[in-house]
Amino acid sequence: MTNQPGRRRLGAWCAGLLFAGVSVVVGCRVADTDGITPVTQLLAFLPWLLLPTGTALLFALLARWWTGLVWGLALLGLLAWFIEPYGKTSDASGQPLASFRVLTSNVEFGRGTGSLVPAVRRYQPALVFVQECDRTCQATLTREFGDTYPHRQAVVADGSKGSLILSRYPLRGTDGVTGTMGMPGAVADVRGHPVRLQLAHPMPPLPGQLGPWHRELGRLRDFAAADRRTPTVLAGDFNASQDHAAFRRILDTGLRDAARLVGDDRTPSWPARTARVLGAQIDHVLVSPDFSATSARFLGLTGTDHRALLTDLTLHQRE
Numbered sequence: 001m002t003n004q005p006g007r008r009r010l011g012a013w014c015a016g017l018l019f020a021g022v023s024v025v026v027g028c029r030v031a032d033t034d035g036i037t038p039v040t041q042l043l044a045f046l047p048w049l050l051l052p053t054g055t056a057l058l059f060a061l062l063a064r065w066w067t068g069l070v071w072g073l074a075l076l077g078l079l080a081w082f083i084e085p086y087g088k089t090s091d092a093s094g095q096p097l098a099s100f101r102v103l104t105s106n107v108e109f110g111r112g113t114g115s116l117v118p119a120v121r122r123y124q125p126a127l128v129f130v131q132e133c134d135r136t137c138q139a140t141l142t143r144e145f146g147d148t149y150p151h152r153q154a155v156v157a158d159g160s161k162g163s164l165i166l167s168r169y170p171l172r173g174t175d176g177v178t179g180t181m182g183m184p185g186a187v188a189d190v191r192g193h194p195v196r197l198q199l200a201h202p203m204p205p206l207p208g209q210l211g212p213w214h215r216e217l218g219r220l221r222d223f224a225a226a227d228r229r230t231p232t233v234l235a236g237d238f239n240a241s242q243d244h245a246a247f248r249r250i251l252d253t254g255l256r257d258a259a260r261l262v263g264d265d266r267t268p269s270w271p272a273r274t275a276r277v278l279g280a281q282i283d284h285v286l287v288s289p290d291f292s293a294t295s296a297r298f299l300g301l302t303g304t305d306h307r308a309l310l311t312d313l314t315l316h317q318r319e
Contacts, residue, residue, distance in 0.1 A: 011063030018056035019071050022049050026078050034214070034245050037207040044280040046243040047083050047266060050076070085265040086242040087251040091292035092316035098191045099315075100126035100168075102258075102285050105301065105308035106201070106237040109159055110137035112304030117144050119299055120166075123310055127188070128166040129235045131181070131201040134158050141166065153197075155182025163199050163236075171197070177223050179203070179216045183236075185223075190315060193231065198223055200236035200284075205244075213239065217246040224253040224286070231290040231315055237270075237306060241280045255286040258311040261293040269298055269307045285311045290318055 025042045026049070028035040034043060042049075053075050060068030103125035107113050109132050117140070120128060128149065130141065138154055141164065149166035153173050156162060163182035165171070169190050176185035177198060185198040202216030203209065217240060224234060234255060240247035242257070242265065251257065259265050259281065268279025275298070283306055287293070292314045299308040 008063040008065070011059040012065040012068060015056040015059035015063065015065060015068045015072070018052045018059070019068065019075060022053050022056070022075055023071075025049060026075060026082070029082050029243060030078065032245050032248075034205075034210075037205075037210065040205045040210055040213075040244070041207070043243045044241045044282065045278070046079070046241075048278060050079055053079065082243065083266070085260050086248055087257055087260055088254075088289075089256070089261055090289070091261065092290055092314075092318075094290075094317035094319045097193055097315045097317055099313065100190070101310065101312050102127045102129070102233060102235060103308060103310050104129040104131075104235040104237075104283060104285055105299075106131040106283065106304060106306040107137055107301075108132055108304035108306065110134040110162075112301045112306075113137040113140050115301040115303055116308070117141070119301060119308060120145065125310065126168045127197065127233065127235075128164075129197075129199045130164045130166070131199065131237045132160045132162065133164045134162045138162060138164050151188075153184045153186040155184050157182055163201055165197060165199055167197075169195075177216070177219050179219065180212055183220075187230075190231075193315060195315065196227065196230050196232040198232070198234045200234055200238050202239055204239040214246055217244075217250065221246075221250045221253060224250050224255050228254055228288070229318075230288075231318075232286075232288040233291075233313070234286040235284065235309075237283050239282055241282055250286065255288060256291070256293075258285040258287055258291075258293040258313065259296040259309065262296045264296045264298075267296075267298050269309060271305045272300060272307050273305065275307055283307065283309050285309055285313075287313060290316055292316060
C-alpha cells in the first residue's frame with residue numbers, strides 16, 4: 001500500500017510522455033504542416049499512433065489521472081478524425097471512352113525486376129511505371145517486353161535515379177518533372193484521346209534532408225495544377241502518405257487517389273516486409289476527374305521493399 005502513490009505517479013508520467021509525443025505529431029496534422037524530423041517521418045504512420053495513445057490511456061486509468069484520461073480521449077478523437085480518407089471520391093460520369101490497367105512498382109535499385117516481369121505478364125497492364133529501374137532493369141524490361149510495350153519513356157541512370165514508363169499506347173515524350181531521381185513524363189494517345197502521364201519519385205524525407213522532399217513534391221503539385229483539362233495519370237512512389245501536407249497539396253489540385261476511390265486508401269505499400277502488420281501507403285496512382293477506378297491491388301514482389309500497385313481505370317468523356 002505504501003508504494004501505491006509512487007506507482008500512480010510513475011503511471012501518470014509514462015502516460016504523459018506518450019501523450020506528449022503523440023500530441024506533437026497530431027498537432028502538426030491539425031496545423032496542416034509536415035513539421036520537422038522526426039515528426040515528418042512519423043506522420044506516415046499516423047494510424048499506428050492509436051497504439052501508444054491506447055497504452056497511455058491505460059496508464060492514466062490505472063494511475064487515476066483524470067486530466068490524462070481527458071487528454072487521451074481528445075487525442076483518440078483527433079486520430080479517428082484524421083484517419084478518415086482525404087480527398088474527393090466522386091467518379092466520372094461521362095461516356096466511357098477506354099478502360100485500361102496501370103501498374104506502378106519501385107523495384108529498389110533494380111533488384112525487384114525479376115519478380116516484376118512475371119507480374120507484368122500475368123496482369124497485362126497497359127501502362128507500367130517503374131521507379132529505381134537502373135540500366136540493367138531497363139535492358140531486361142526492354143528485352144522481355146519490347147514487342148508488347150513498343151512505347152517507352154525513360155530516364156536512363158544507375159541505382160535509384162533510373163525510371164521507366166512502358167506503354168501499349170503511342171507516347172509523345174515531355175520534359176517530365178525535375179528531381180534528384182528520374183521522373184519521366186509523356187502524353188499517351190489512348191484511342192485518340194491525349195492522356196498526360198507522369199512518373200513520381202521524389203526524394204524521401206530523410207532526417208536533415210527535408211528540403212529536397214518538399215521541393216520535389218511541390219514540383220509534382222505544379223505539374224498537376226498546370227493543366228486541369230487534359231486527362232492525367234500521376235503514378236509512382238511519392239515517399240508520402242495522405243497524412244503529409246505536401247502530398248495533400250497534390251490532391252488539392254483535383255487529382256483523385258485511385259486506391260481511395262475503391263476504398264483501399266489505408267492499405268500499406270511500404271515497407272513490404274511488414275506491410276500486412278505495420279506500414280504506410282506511399283505508392284499511389286493519382287488520376288484526374290476524367291477517370292473512374294474499379295479495383296486496386298497491392299502486389300508483393302520479391303527483391304524490393306515496396307509492394308506494387310495495380311489499378312483498373314476507365315477514361316470518361318468530360319461533361
